[in-house]
Amino acid sequence: MKVLIAGGAGFIGSNLAKRLIHDGHQVVVLDSLIRGNKLDQETLENITLFEGDVRDEALVIEAAKGCDLIYHFAAVLGVDIVAENPVETMEVEVYGTKNIVAAAYANNISKIIYASTSGIYSSTEIVDDVLTEELLVDPHTSYAMAKRYNELYLKSHFDERGLNSVSLRFFNVYGHNQDNRMVVPRFFEQCLENEPVTVYGDGKQTRDFTYIDDTVEACIRLIDLKGWHIVNIANEAEWCIADLAKEIKAVTQSDSEIIHVENEHEKNGYEVERRIGSSKKLVELTGFKPMITLQQGLEKIYEKNYKNQTSTPC
Numbered sequence: 146m147k148v149l150i151a152g153g154a155g156f157i158g159s160n161l162a163k164r165l166i167h168d169g170h171q172v173v174v175l176d177s178l179i180r181g182n183k184l185d186q187e188t189l190e191n192i193t194l195f196e197g198d199v200r201d202e203a204l205v206i207e208a209a210k211g212c213d214l215i216y217h218f219a220a221v222l223g224v225d226i227v228a229e230n231p232v233e234t235m236e237v238e239v240y241g242t243k244n245i246v247a248a249a250y251a252n253n254i255s256k257i258i259y260a261s262t263s264g265i266y267s268s269t270e271i272v273d274d275v276l277t278e279e280l281l282v283d284p285h286t287s288y289a290m291a292k293r294y295n296e297l298y299l300k301s302h303f304d305e306r307g308l309n310s311v312s313l314r315f316f317n318v319y320g321h322n323q324d325n326r327m328v329v330p331r332f333f334e335q336c337l338e339n340e341p342v343t344v345y346g347d348g349k350q351t352r353d354f355t356y357i358d359d360t361v362e363a364c365i366r367l368i369d370l371k372g373w374h375i376v377n378i379a380n381e382a383e384w385c386i387a388d389l390a391k392e393i394k395a396v397t398q399s400d401s402e403i404i405h406v407e408n409e410h411e412k413n414g415y416e417v418e419r420r421i422g423s424s425k426k427l428v429e430l431t432g433f434k435p436m437i438t439l440q441q442g443l444e445k446i447y448e449k450n451y452k453n454q455t456s457t458p459c
């Protein structure tokens with residue numbers, strides 16, 4: 146297959162590109178490179194790269210020429226960055242997805258796999274101890290609202306014109322190539338620099354962490370699925386941030402002190418108390434369940450990125 150990955154130079158996209166090439170597919174990446182380029186030299190030599198903005202419709206149509214499938218992962222993200230750029234966040238989501246859909250029609254592409262987010266659940270009440278896709282969602286931020294809009298926008302295109310799509314609700318993906326906008330690489334860096342590990346608030350807020358290899362596997366398993374779907378990509382394990390800090394401190398054998406700092410996100414309504422996702426639907430649709438535990442994933446990051454080094458971003 147020939148596959149377009151919009152946002153393919155980012156954390157998840159670059160790992161997916163590597164896997165698709167390994168599996169024998171042709172890969173095209175469209176990315177503004179606003180967050181740098183996480184594609185390694187070997188991958189770069191095996192892809193076609195379009196450097197540009199997903200809001201540029203003509204460019205997206207051009208990049209998608211001859212493709213069979215589009216992964217749409219281009220986005221503005223990071224809690225602080227989104228809070229500072231709410232309008233751009235929405236524009237990239239909404240105009241970007243409109244262009245991805247236009248490119249699918251222009252090039253006769255019948256399937257889009259879109260990166261939505263578990264952030265959509267915001268303060269959605271957790272029923273039966275996990276968040277399932279059927280729950281009534283309650284997005285709070287410009288980012289989460291735009292993601293929800295896109296899920297429904299894609300539904301309308303399936304209902305009206307039969308365009309197949311899957312919206313993936315990612316739950317805190319972590320692993321190789323992630324930068325320190327996110328909590329896991331930030332804690333690694335602090336531990337390896339022997340700096341204080343800064344936990345926001347009391348650290349009792351929980352998240353469900355999914356290792357990148359499991360995330361990429363799920364992205365691959367959903368390629369042939371027809372129809373319109375929303376699917377959680379979650380590990381079904383709930384970790385509080387204070388315990389995450391302790392785990393990373395143990396893996397890195399760091400002497401860093403764990404300190405608690407004021408939770409800015411709580412003040413502006415961005416903090417979510419609990420997040421744990423059900424992977425039942427993913428299992429039903431693909432037979433695959435993310436399996437890598439947080440401890441295993443953190444060990445893998447340490448082995449791959451930091452062992453025998455003092456400090457480099459993961």
Ligand SMILES: NC(=O)c1ccc[n+]([C@@H]2O[C@H](COP(=O)([O-])OP(=O)(O)OC[C@H]3O[C@@H](n4cnc5c(N)ncnc54)[C@H](O)[C@@H]3O)[C@@H](O)[C@H]2O)c1
Pocket residue numbers: 151152153154155156157158175176177178179180181197198199200217218219220221222237260261262263264314315316317318319
């Ligand atoms: N990482 C996570 O835990 C997580 C959780 C939930 C959802 N997601 C979603 O998954 C997708 C991938 O996330 P990621 O962690 O790889 O993030 P990332 O920031 O590493 O990757 C996003 C990529 O999009 C590119 N980009 C940004 N604006 C663009 C624009 N206007 N035009 C073209 N390219 C642009 C960036 O340069 C970057 O390479 C995003 O849609 C994100 O919202 C990620």
